Amino acid sequence: xxxxxxxxxxxxxxxxxxxxxxxxxxxxxxxxxxxxxxxxxxxxxxxxxxxxxxxxxxxxxxxxxxxxxxxxxxxxxxxxxxxxxxxxxxxxxxxxxxxxxxxxxxxxxxxxxxxxxxxxxxxxxx
Numbered sequence: 001x002x003x004x005x006x007x008x009x010x011x012x013x014x015x016x017x018x019x020x021x022x023x024x025x026x027x028x029x030x031x032x033x034x035x036x037x038x039x040x041x042x043x044x045x046x047x048x049x050x051x052x053x054x055x056x057x058x059x060x061x062x063x064x065x066x067x068x069x070x071x072x073x074x075x076x077x078x079x080x081x082x083x084x085x086x087x088x089x090x091x092x093x094x095x096x097x098x099x100x101x102x103x104x105x106x107x108x109x110x111x112x113x114x115x116x117x118x119x120x121x122x123x124x125x126x
Contacts, residue, residue: 010123022048025047030042030118031043041095043106054084079100092112094106
């Protein structure tokens, strides 16, 4: 999840954050990996249920609006693939990492069920 989180950096997972609220676009969340729920992943929420995300030459769009990601996705870590659009089903989220060229995410294994999301992630220190 570089540059937002460094490899091996300690984080706080706020499990209370999503008890009364749902994950929002732009949040960094920890969740059970949908393919192997014994594992936990950390990724950025890109789209919520009802949204239609797509990727065109590595640029991300949600509902045909470009997502401003320059603050956390560097040009050299963007992928150059195309994906979607697909509508996110009710109760699910579309997530992506920040190192798009070297990461598995919703483009590869699908949407994350709301019940799999453990909490909102914040870094400790820098």
